[in-house]
Amino acid sequence: MAVPDVRIRKEDFGYILAFATGEIGFYPDEVAPMLVAGTATRQSLEPYRLRRLPVQDRFHLSAPLIVWFEITRDCNLPCKHCYVEAGRPRRDELSTEEVFAVLDQLKAAGVFALVLVGGEPMSRPDFLPILHRAHDLGFVISIATNGTYLTQEIVDQLPREECIVSISVDGTSQHQELRLKSTFADIQERLLLLKRNDIPAALMCTQTDRNAGELHEVLTFAEDNGFFFGSTPFSPIGRGRFFPQYQPDLSTVDDATALYLRDKAHDTAMSETVGLCVTKFLDECHRIAQATRREFCGVAMAYVLSDGSVYPCSICASTGKFPAGNLRARSFAEVWADSFDEIRDYTFDSGTDCPSCELSREPYYCTSRCPVMGEVHTGDPTGCGATPFVKASLKRRTDLIANPVR
Amino acid sequence: MNAKVTPEPEMRITLTDEQRQALVKFISNTNRASLNVEVEFEAHVDQGAIAPVAVLVGNAY
Numbered sequence: 001m002a003v004p005d006v007r008i009r010k011e012d013f014g015y016i017l018a019f020a021t022g023e024i025g026f027y028p029d030e031v032a033p034m035l036v037a038g039t040a041t042r043q044s045l046e047p048y049r050l051r052r053l054p055v056q057d058r059f060h061l062s063a064p065l066i067v068w069f070e071i072t073r074d075c076n077l078p079c080k081h082c083y084v085e086a087g088r089p090r091r092d093e094l095s096t097e098e099v100f101a102v103l104d105q106l107k108a109a110g111v112f113a114l115v116l117v118g119g120e121p122m123s124r125p126d127f128l129p130i131l132h133r134a135h136d137l138g139f140v141i142s143i144a145t146n147g148t149y150l151t152q153e154i155v156d157q158l159p160r161e162e163c164i165v166s167i168s169v170d171g172t173s174q175h176q177e178l179r180l181k182s183t184f185a186d187i188q189e190r191l192l193l194l195k196r197n198d199i200p201a202a203l204m205c206t207q208t209d210r211n212a213g214e215l216h217e218v219l220t221f222a223e224d225n226g227f228f229f230g231s232t233p234f235s236p237i238g239r240g241r242f243f244p245q246y247q248p249d250l251s252t253v254d255d256a257t258a259l260y261l262r263d264k265a266h267d268t269a270m271s272e273t274v275g276l277c278v279t280k281f282l283d284e285c286h287r288i289a290q291a292t293r294r295e296f297c298g299v300a301m302a303y304v305l306s307d308g309s310v311y312p313c314s315i316c317a318s319t320g321k322f323p324a325g326n327l328r329a330r331s332f333a334e335v336w337a338d339s340f341d342e343i344r345d346y347t348f349d350s351g352t353d354c355p356s357c358e359l360s361r362e363p364y365y366c367t368s369r370c371p372v373m374g375e376v377h378t379g380d381p382t383g384c385g386a387t388p389f390v391k392a393s394l395k396r397r398t399d400l401i402a403n404p405v406r
Numbered sequence: 407m408n409a410k411v412t413p414e415p416e417m418r419i420t421l422t423d424e425q426r427q428a429l430v431k432f433i434s435n436t437n438r439a440s441l442n443v444e445v446e447f448e449a450h451v452d453q454g455a456i457a458p459v460a461v462l463v464g465n466a467y
Contacts, residue, residue: 005419010432019419021411026451029436032429035421043415052448068466115466142466166466202467228467233460275411279467286458291449314465367458386460393459401456 003161003275004138008035009110011062013053017045018112018140022275024284026050055292058344060299063110063336065281068144068303068314071099071130073119077146079168079179081206081246083238083318086119093306096126098328100133102304105332107137113281114139115166119306122149128157135159142166142278144204148182150190155197164228164277165194166202171214178206178246188221195225200274202228208246209234212255219262228270229263230279233390237318237376248389256389257396264401290365293348297370298322298340302332310335312343321372346371346381353384359391364398 007018014028019042031048034040072093075086094102106114114134121127122145134141140162147167158165167187169175175184194201203222205215215231222229233256234246248256271280285296292299298312308327311317324339351369354360360369366386368374373385386394421429 004422004425005417006421006425008421008425008429010428021414029433032433032436035419036426036429036433038418038420040419041416042419045419046415049452051450051452053451054445055447055449056445117466144466164467168465204465204467206465230465230467232465235460272411277467282461287451287454288449291451291453293449363456365456365458367461373460390459397459398456 006035007112007138007276009062009112013050016061016065016112018276018281020275022271022277022280024276024280026053053288053291058341059292059294060336060340060344061288063333064302065111065284065300066113066115066278067106067111067301068115068117068317069102069106070117070119070304070306070317071121071127072124072306074123075118075120075146076123076148077120077179077181079146079239080243081170081178081208081234081238081240083235083240083314084119085239089119090305090307094308096129098308099126099130102308102327102332103130103134103137103139105327106304107139109333109336112140113142113276113278115142115144115278117144120146120149122154128154131159131163132157135163140276140278140281142202144168146179146182147187147190150193152193152197155193155199158197158199160198162276164200164202164274166204166228166230167191168206169203169218170206170208171211172217174208174211174214178208178211184218191221191225191227195227200228200277202230205229205231207231207233207248207252207256207259209248209252210246212248212252212259215259216255216262219259219266223266226270226273228274228279229266231259231263233387233393235315235373235376237315247387250388250392253389253392253396256393257400260393260397261400286365286367289367294346295343295367295370298324298343302336302340304332310339312340315370315372316343319372319376321375343371350382351384352380352382357384359386359394363402364394366394 074089285300289296303311303317310324316322322343325335359366368386370385371381374383375381
């Protein structure tokens with residue numbers, strides 16, 4: 001499918017337009033006639049861009065911007081921090097035809113971006129037909145993989161447009177410490193194979209209490225080779241709950257902050273080399289969350305498991321919280337319309353600790369006001385979902401961005 | 407790989423036939439129906455979100 005100039009979705013307030021060049025914005029109904037007449041340019045639409053959105057009770061978009069679609073839980077790696085405890089497939093996973101039907105439903109609902117995730121998605125024998133079906137339907141795609149299945153034969157069949165291969169990398173020596181059956185050297189080779197074939201690739205890292213220094217080396221590798229990069233802290237969920245010792249603590253804040261600032265500069269440069277991608281839709285999710293003062297999970301994002309069950313996000317899917325039904329019983333549009341009420345009732349004002357926390361106010365943007373992580377850390381869904389590391393990191397990063405000379 | 411994407415803000419936006427048909431339908435529906443929702447407040451979406459610390463769901467680019 002040729003890349004369209006713009007992707008369009010109707011919302012209560014007007015439209016979401018996602019341009020092939022990577023810009024995403026909210027617009028009123030007035031832009032529709034301009035688009036139909038063929039006179040619209042991005043420049044001519046700019047004055048119409050909405051700066052404010054009406055927010056009502058249980059606010060949500062007409063469909064997710066992004067859906068994470070676990071097409072199997074099967075995986076060849078027993079990673080210590082896997083949030084879905086991948087290894088064996090789930091009981092009664094979706095067949096090829098059922099996966100195709102889900103993709104059709106997501107497309108019909110208006111979903112823009114899709115992350116094919118596992119388990120290891122490439123372990124499915126029908127991975128390539130699924131990928132091609134998703135690409136033909138026009139999704140902006142990211143493949144979240146451990147990279148071990150990547151060969152020249154697979155790479156030859158990957159889409160060349162609007163598809164990024166995101167490979168999990170957790171350090172140099174620490175990569176194997178966490179992933180047991182995978183080495184950084186092997187993954188470097190797979191990444192360079194993608195580079196030689198002009199396939200955009202990303203290195204996605206989990207920060208632990210002991211790999212911050214190594215992640216600097218990984219970022220240098222990404223910078224040197226034009227790979228995207230991202231990192232997120234270890235969470236004690238899924239298999240990770242058995243290895244809480246990997247959770248970053250206050251001693252790693254300095255290293256993690258330095259990594260973040262380097263990553264931010266790298267990301268700014270890399271972002272200009274790609275049109276639409278999952279991360280740009282994720283940025284919009286954050287913009288919506290910050291503006292509407294509620295999580296974006298179940299509001300602008302959903303997570304579909306390989307048995308057809310639907311959750312607001314990966315954390316909910318991992319912990320079994322806020323289940324929203326199963327696509328074997330109801331269509332995705334039906335599930336999205338009325339099965340996320342409970343999570344949509346949570347707002348940034350729901351947290352019991354937030355009123356006395358400086359991180360709940362500007363200029364900070366705290367993403368730990370999550371009922372599931374609140375329950376994980378405090379036993380109370382209205383409790384604080386942040387660890388001391390996360391709090392200190394958020395404060396340090398925000399303060400340094402506001403005042404870089406400090 | 408990694409060539410800079412040129413935004414070209416003055417380039418005319420071309421719709422697919424499917425998009426055009428959908429928009430025409432939306433336009434006629436919008437003219438007939440008015441939005442009737444109880445608005446709690448207006449969210450300022452033009453403010454940039456600062457990159458957060460903990461987003462497990464963001465582990466794909």
